[in-house]
Amino acid sequence: MVALARKTLIYEWRRYLPASLAVAFSGMLLLVQLALVFGIFNGAAVYINASRGQIWAGYPGTQSIDLGRGIPRDTEMHLLADPQVAQVEPFQWVNGDWRGRRALGSVSVFVSGVDTAPDALAFARVIPPTLRALLNEPGAIIVDRADLPKLGISVGESGILNGYRVHLVGTTNGLRALGGVNIVASLATARRLNVGGDPRPAYYLVRLRDPGQAAAVAARLDPHGSERRYSVWTASTLAARTVHYWLFETGAGLGVVFMSLVVFLVGTVITSQTLMGAVAGSISEYATLNALGASRRALSRVVMEQAGWVGVAGLVGGGALSALALVVAHSQDVPVAITPLGTLACALLVMGITLLSGLLAVRTLRNADPAKLLR
Amino acid sequence: MSTATAIRARDLAKSFTVGKVSTRVLEGLSVDLAGGELTMLSGPSGCGKSTLLAILSGLERPDAGSVEALGEPVWYLNRKALQRFRLHHIGFVFQGFNLFPALNAVEQVELPLSYLDLGAAETRRRAEAALEEVGLSHRRKLRPAELSGGEKQRVAIARALAKQPQLLFADEPTSALDSVSGQTVIDILHRAARQHGTMVLCASHDPRLIAHADRVLRMEDGRVLADEYHPHPAVAEEPVA
Numbered sequence: 001m002v003a004l005a006r007k008t009l010i011y012e013w014r015r016y017l018p019a020s021l022a023v024a025f026s027g028m029l030l031l032v033q034l035a036l037v038f039g040i041f042n043g044a045a046v047y048i049n050a051s052r053g054q055i056w057a058g059y060p061g062t063q064s065i066d067l068g069r070g071i072p073r074d075t076e077m078h079l080l081a082d083p084q085v086a087q088v089e090p091f092q093w094v095n096g097d098w099r100g101r102r103a104l105g106s107v108s109v110f111v112s113g114v115d116t117a118p119d120a121l122a123f124a125r126v127i128p129p130t131l132r133a134l135l136n137e138p139g140a141i142i143v144d145r146a147d148l149p150k151l152g153i154s155v156g157e158s159g160i161l162n163g164y165r166v167h168l169v170g171t172t173n174g175l176r177a178l179g180g181v182n183i184v185a186s187l188a189t190a191r192r193l194n195v196g197g198d199p200r201p202a203y204y205l206v207r208l209r210d211p212g213q214a215a216a217v218a219a220r221l222d223p224h225g226s227e228r229r230y231s232v233w234t235a236s237t238l239a240a241r242t243v244h245y246w247l248f249e250t251g252a253g254l255g256v257v258f259m260s261l262v263v264f265l266v267g268t269v270i271t272s273q274t275l276m277g278a279v280a281g282s283i284s285e286y287a288t289l290n291a292l293g294a295s296r297r298a299l300s301r302v303v304m305e306q307a308g309w310v311g312v313a314g315l316v317g318g319g320a321l322s323a324l325a326l327v328v329a330h331s332q333d334v335p336v337a338i339t340p341l342g343t344l345a346c347a348l349l350v351m352g353i354t355l356l357s358g359l360l361a362v363r364t365l366r367n368a369d370p371a372k373l374l375r
Numbered sequence: 376m377s378t379a380t381a382i383r384a385r386d387l388a389k390s391f392t393v394g395k396v397s398t399r400v401l402e403g404l405s406v407d408l409a410g411g412e413l414t415m416l417s418g419p420s421g422c423g424k425s426t427l428l429a430i431l432s433g434l435e436r437p438d439a440g441s442v443e444a445l446g447e448p449v450w451y452l453n454r455k456a457l458q459r460f461r462l463h464h465i466g467f468v469f470q471g472f473n474l475f476p477a478l479n480a481v482e483q484v485e486l487p488l489s490y491l492d493l494g495a496a497e498t499r500r501r502a503e504a505a506l507e508e509v510g511l512s513h514r515r516k517l518r519p520a521e522l523s524g525g526e527k528q529r530v531a532i533a534r535a536l537a538k539q540p541q542l543l544f545a546d547e548p549t550s551a552l553d554s555v556s557g558q559t560v561i562d563i564l565h566r567a568a569r570q571h572g573t574m575v576l577c578a579s580h581d582p583r584l585i586a587h588a589d590r591v592l593r594m595e596d597g598r599v600l601a602d603e604y605h606p607h608p609a610v611a612e613e614p615v616a
Binding site for chain 1: 425428429432434435455458459461462465466467471473474478482485486487490495518534535538546
């Protein structure tokens with residue numbers, strides 16, 4: 001079988017390049033916007049993603065981690081009773097109002113009260129033990145480096161939080177919050193800042209002996225019945241609940257769908273136009289082949305195969321472009337995150353663009369009328 | 376060599392409508408064409424040569440009349456069956472060579488053969504033989520851009536002959552060629568008729584072709600004005616270099 005589709009693509013690559021580029025850039029747009037949205041909304045789950053431990057216990061039905069409320073202290077005992085549980089640690093949540101320099105007014109902040117032990121779980125991925133030890137000093141806080149301009153202080157300086165003087169003992173990276181500033185303090189400092197709020201911890205973090213058992217243990221520990229006083233989730237479930245809540249609460253989820261449709265449309269228009277042009281450019285050759293007995297179906301297969309290869313080239317190019325964009329974004333502290341499912345969805349959309357473009361180009365073959373060659 | 380009737384056409388009529396103007400191209404035309412003969416269709420532009428060629432070869436449906444090719448009532452076949460009939464029995468040579476720019480000569484010839492499901496080896500053998508027949512074996516790896524006009528037309532003829540069709544239709548095959556290339560193409564067509572018993576019908580203005588034809592049909596205004604047989608036309612039997 002003569003590989004007409006492939007040989008034509010290679011020989012006339014200039015003709016097909018715009019189609020592949022359209023597919024590649026569509027793919028990049030789809031993936032980067034998804035990565036940006038996920039990156040931004042992952043910020044809502046930073047408390048979970050930056051911590052170690054496989055299981056979280058919190059107020060029943062909590063939809064997003066920032067909506068946590070105090071739960072009974074005996075939750076800790078219930079959790080520790082499970083043989084798989086190796087470590088349980090309280091996590092305090094306090095909403096705060098920050099006053100730094102007068103010129104900056106007040107800033108809404110979220111205070112996380114965490115254990116200061118060297119092997120503590122909360123924020124273990126972004127706060128090393130030496131930095132964490134500094135929190136033992138009363139009134140000590142740690143913030144993300146990028147939030148310093150918002151708070152208007154630098155390390156060693158102090159500000160007023162919920163009416164109490166606190167001082168900044170260090171900064172870290174990867175603590176940025178959505179819609180406010182994250183402040184990490186010790187449990188003792190957090191309790192002092194919690195003026196008039198529920199004094200009980202909002203969450204308990206759990207480390208398991210075997211992290212692979214997380215789903216089974218979470219199901220086992222989650223209390224059943226209508227009178228339950230807390231819920232238990234795996235860390236990834238709570239993170240996903242949180243990101244979903246933010247995606248839909250803000251309407252960003254719908255925005256992603258809408259934007260994807262626009263990209264799909266633009267990609268399809270450009271790709272199909274290029275492919276149609278290529279088919280139209282070879283219409284006499286196709287008509288001759290049809291005169292000699294090649295069926296319409298066989299000719300359509302050639303066009304669809306070309307569309308397929310254009311798609312594959314576009315997918316590879318789009319992958320490379322996306323990787324480059326994500327690396328640049330990462331280096332500039334732009335929040336981006338990709339998931340295997342999201343990447344797969346983008347790849348499927350890109351192949352959808354080529355498939356639809358190919359089908360539109362096949363329609364151009366209707367003009368391949370061999371009788372016209374004789375006029 | 377076969378002289379049996381390959382095509383029997385009766386009372387063909389065809390008109391084209393452009394806007395509100397309807398033009399009658401063929402009017403009650405009947406003709407029989409025999410295998411093993413090179414028949415020339417000559418006449419001024421617009422006399423209906425190409426339309427007749429298209430109707431006889433199963434490319435354009437007549438308004439009235441019938442065409443029987445190799446015993447098959449061509450215009451009673453459905454589209455698929457007609458396509459299959461063309462695949463197995465008909466070869467075409469068009470004025471524009473219509474070669475795929477990306478393929479070399481041998482691939483151009485193999486391409487239509489590949490729809491016959493002959494197997495790779497037989498396909499290659501037939502393609503090579505057809506190129507040999509048109510004297511282009513040594514150019515078989517070249518793409519159209521590297522071939523002269525005459526060579527391109529010879530590749531197009533090889534593409535039509537490789538299927539070993541019983542019916543070969545050619546539309547102005549020499550009009551874009553210089554005299555030497557034109558002569559070569561004529562010889563090849565003639566040999567196809569003589570050696571393979573193929574019915575060759577050739578629409579052309581080219582007077583050189585007339586001298587080589589077994590039979591000349593002169594057309595005007597959609598009718599055959601004269602039907603002349605040339606019993607001993609000049610034939611170049613030796614292979615083309």
